[in-house]
Amino acid sequence: MATLGQLQRSALVSCENRKHYMSHFTSLTDHSAIATCFNCGMEVYVTAKPRPNEIDVSGEAVALNCRPRPEATLDKEYAS
Numbered sequence: 001m002a003t004l005g006q007l008q009r010s011a012l013v014s015c016e017n018r019k020h021y022m023s024h025f026t027s028l029t030d031h032s033a034i035a036t037c038f039n040c041g042m043e044v045y046v047t048a049k050p051r052p053n054e055i056d057v058s059g060e061a062v063a064l065n066c067r068p069r070p071e072a073t074l075d076k077e078y079a080s
Contacts, residue, residue: 002056007047
């Protein structure tokens with residue numbers, strides 16, 4: 001079974017392969033965390049101890065390519 005840190009690293013690689021620019025992970029519980037793409041808002045979830053009906057890495061950011069929102073660019077996000 002993978003640790004939360006291993007899952008986070010694996011998830012970030014998958015997201016980067018889909019051209020996402022991800023935030024740092026935020027802990028949801030002791031065994032799960034979430035990160036969000038700055039460009040499009042898609043998220044990735046990691047769970048070190050998934051329930052029988054869950055998976056350890058999930059979310060739109062690992063499944064879909066980044067589609068930046070027209071109103072949000074990296075320059076505007078960091079300008080404020």
